[in-house]
Amino acid sequence: MEKLAVLGCGVVGSGVVELFEKNKELIQKRCGKNLEMAYILDLRDFPERPYANKLVKDIQIILDDPEVSVVAECMGGIEPAFTFVKSCLEAGKSVATSNKELVAAKGDILLKTAKEHNCNFFFEASVGGAIPIIRPLHKCLAANAFSAIAGILNGTTNFILNKMIKENMDFASALALAQEKGYAEKDPTADIEGHDACRKICILSSLAFGKHVYPESVYTKGISDVELKDTKFCGQLGYAIKLIARVQKLENGKILPTVMPMAVEEDNLLSQVNGVYNAVMVRGDGVGKTMFYGRGAGKLPTASAVLGDMIEEVQLDHTIPSQTWENVNSTDFIEDFSAFSAKRYFRTTSADVQTLNDVFGGIEEKTISTEEEETIFITSEAFNAQQLDQAVKALAQKQIQVLAQYPVLVS
Amino acid sequence: MEKLAVLGCGVVGSGVVELFEKNKELIQKRCGKNLEMAYILDLRDFPERPYANKLVKDIQIILDDPEVSVVAECMGGIEPAFTFVKSCLEAGKSVATSNKELVAAKGDILLKTAKEHNCNFFFEASVGGAIPIIRPLHKCLAANAFSAIAGILNGTTNFILNKMIKENMDFASALALAQEKGYAEKDPTADIEGHDACRKICILSSLAFGKHVYPESVYTKGISDVELKDTKFCGQLGYAIKLIARVQKLENGKILPTVMPMAVEEDNLLSQVNGVYNAVMVRGDGVGKTMFYGRGAGKLPTASAVLGDMIEEVQLDHTIPSQTWENVNSTDFIEDFSAFSAKRYFRTTSADVQTLNDVFGGIEEKTISTEEEETIFITSEAFNAQQLDQAVKALAQKQIQVLAQYPVLVS
Numbered sequence: 001m002e003k004l005a006v007l008g009c010g011v012v013g014s015g016v017v018e019l020f021e022k023n024k025e026l027i028q029k030r031c032g033k034n035l036e037m038a039y040i041l042d043l044r045d046f047p048e049r050p051y052a053n054k055l056v057k058d059i060q061i062i063l064d065d066p067e068v069s070v071v072a073e074c075m076g077g078i079e080p081a082f083t084f085v086k087s088c089l090e091a092g093k094s095v096a097t098s099n100k101e102l103v104a105a106k107g108d109i110l111l112k113t114a115k116e117h118n119c120n121f122f123f124e125a126s127v128g129g130a131i132p133i134i135r136p137l138h139k140c141l142a143a144n145a146f147s148a149i150a151g152i153l154n155g156t157t158n159f160i161l162n163k164m165i166k167e168n169m170d171f172a173s174a175l176a177l178a179q180e181k182g183y184a185e186k187d188p189t190a191d192i193e194g195h196d197a198c199r200k201i202c203i204l205s206s207l208a209f210g211k212h213v214y215p216e217s218v219y220t221k222g223i224s225d226v227e228l229k230d231t232k233f234c235g236q237l238g239y240a241i242k243l244i245a246r247v248q249k250l251e252n253g254k255i256l257p258t259v260m261p262m263a264v265e266e267d268n269l270l271s272q273v274n275g276v277y278n279a280v281m282v283r284g285d286g287v288g289k290t291m292f293y294g295r296g297a298g299k300l301p302t303a304s305a306v307l308g309d310m311i312e313e314v315q316l317d318h319t320i321p322s323q324t325w326e327n328v329n330s331t332d333f334i335e336d337f338s339a340f341s342a343k344r345y346f347r348t349t350s351a352d353v354q355t356l357n358d359v360f361g362g363i364e365e366k367t368i369s370t371e372e373e374e375t376i377f378i379t380s381e382a383f384n385a386q387q388l389d390q391a392v393k394a395l396a397q398k399q400i401q402v403l404a405q406y407p408v409l410v411s
Numbered sequence: 412m413e414k415l416a417v418l419g420c421g422v423v424g425s426g427v428v429e430l431f432e433k434n435k436e437l438i439q440k441r442c443g444k445n446l447e448m449a450y451i452l453d454l455r456d457f458p459e460r461p462y463a464n465k466l467v468k469d470i471q472i473i474l475d476d477p478e479v480s481v482v483a484e485c486m487g488g489i490e491p492a493f494t495f496v497k498s499c500l501e502a503g504k505s506v507a508t509s510n511k512e513l514v515a516a517k518g519d520i521l522l523k524t525a526k527e528h529n530c531n532f533f534f535e536a537s538v539g540g541a542i543p544i545i546r547p548l549h550k551c552l553a554a555n556a557f558s559a560i561a562g563i564l565n566g567t568t569n570f571i572l573n574k575m576i577k578e579n580m581d582f583a584s585a586l587a588l589a590q591e592k593g594y595a596e597k598d599p600t601a602d603i604e605g606h607d608a609c610r611k612i613c614i615l616s617s618l619a620f621g622k623h624v625y626p627e628s629v630y631t632k633g634i635s636d637v638e639l640k641d642t643k644f645c646g647q648l649g650y651a652i653k654l655i656a657r658v659q660k661l662e663n664g665k666i667l668p669t670v671m672p673m674a675v676e677e678d679n680l681l682s683q684v685n686g687v688y689n690a691v692m693v694r695g696d697g698v699g700k701t702m703f704y705g706r707g708a709g710k711l712p713t714a715s716a717v718l719g720d721m722i723e724e725v726q727l728d729h730t731i732p733s734q735t736w737e738n739v740n741s742t743d744f745i746e747d748f749s750a751f752s753a754k755r756y757f758r759t760t761s762a763d764v765q766t767l768n769d770v771f772g773g774i775e776e777k778t779i780s781t782e783e784e785e786t787i788f789i790t791s792e793a794f795n796a797q798q799l800d801q802a803v804k805a806l807a808q809k810q811i812q813v814l815a816q817y818p819v820l821v822s
Contacts (some may be wrong), residue, residue, distance in 0.1 A: 132551030141545030143718030286715030290705030304697030307554030322444030
């Protein structure tokens, strides 16, 4: 009999206990071990819950029990989660976490600690909720050199953009609806400003390229500026505006991680990801293009990912070498955002096609002239920040003003 | 230094060697071991290839080398692949295979042999080519009780149906084009009659439900009867005809595996899977709905999956308990196809809506009346085989003839 413990009895933590108890027989068969959910750590009391007798308030009880081999961390935030997780790993207990903030900020330290104590620090639930992405990336695709990862990694913003695109709802109303449905927090900043998606692309980038990428190194722009009219015009050109968290490997060997709204072509499956669903597209030199899709959040979906990690951890007697990265104490391997280059969607004041062709060296055939005397088009060529700046200035000289601009995702 | 070997130097086998040599440094770092591609077994000579010096013609050389720990089987077919793989496992060498025919026919025996000799028999490449699906299913989703799996598991038929749907090409022309492009064999039977997809759903069913499902137990219907006009009318109703390999768990605890063309709603991502791409949708009680998408075949994509397995196998010193199933010597756990029930797409001779509503207990609002005096509609209710039979007879009494019928996929 091996004992499991859960830190934090909130939505995810209680989901882990619930799903474990529901499928206990199946889980034990699949991992070939007898398991018991022994402790649930929380400072609060939940006397009415069926597992009230497992609740403890002191982490030391879990640390001191040698039969506890695997611990789930579902508390969220950096502290006390970091201290608790580190203590568990130092006691040789493997940890599975759903806490993306913790992994993005402290992943390198915790992976190192796990290795030093011959146990594992897993975090499948920290990116894409229920979607299997961490293990596929470092195991199934271990033979690949990766060139790009692009994903819809935040369900709240995808829900809001979807309502704007499909139901002509403006940003404020869509956000209010998301809050009403419990998809957005009262303070929605972390979601709508892209911070949540940023943490997740940090984790995927670190894993795919082997070096810790911190949130501060990632150009991050949210969706609060996205106007309803751009979601509409973009759709008429055959694109959907999505908040895309992305990392690409450049020819100079550096990587360029970004989070920003981008125009995604309709025949790219990412453009078809609706509601609160998440999806991650991965490009590698062997696999080509592959995509993973599913629920990005929620009690049981997230619990499914945490338990999947715990079930593997109870079977391991050594640290997995593939799921790790180094802290290189430098951002030399990360390219500056000014190098980012892409075709662009534009909405400008009224402009003639000849002028636009001259300024941008060609635009795509379909352009839209609106009743409000605006012109909407997509450039044929890719532009980086400096080239973009020059083009905007050239337009200004002809009294054409840029009203909105989004880069186009190359899938 | 551990040695690897590849059986079969065809498209996949040579891809395994090529991708390994290309990313050798990365692969060694990820698995924490020094690896050498030591032997490639083939009866043919390939003197011009860079790895000609590794070619051997006698399996015994590989079996006798104690330094060979992991072998890839990329020969295809049942024999001699089965004998060779079994011998490797009996010698304690783990095997990774891309051979779905072998896994579907002999998986139970080979998994048992692997367990008896404390090594592993992996087969990520046998379903969905490059797509990570086997490992996600038994590891990432190990905490889930599965209720359904539905996939587009054959790229050739998806290419053909796609050409019919998107380019109005008839079946024969689309098949000829697939053959010209190398997507279809000269004898395309295994693909277009659904046998290939059948083997793959057998593997997924066996893994998800823990008991070996043989191809003979699966109702299998291919796409050679699909008429161009049905792909068109189905599209007008908001559905796409796709060859769907599926297994569902019924309320009586039995499973029902099927392969057949089905009408897939446009807002189901499976309907958006184009060309030779594959995709697999999995439903579990924790994860909800999740989907995996990518290249279903091809040299490097398949090699990526085989190598992913090999990289994990070199790190393991025991048999993984989660990736296995039993031979229960009975099909009691498989429901008969007569129990299959679904809403249906119909094309009939001219019929009035009132009659159709009477016979089917309601049809969906949108119906199409064609110039050829045919009527196209979708029923509101699900029908099993017996109910379908009764409905067809009731229509016949009113001189209405059924010209085509497809079940609708519930995602």
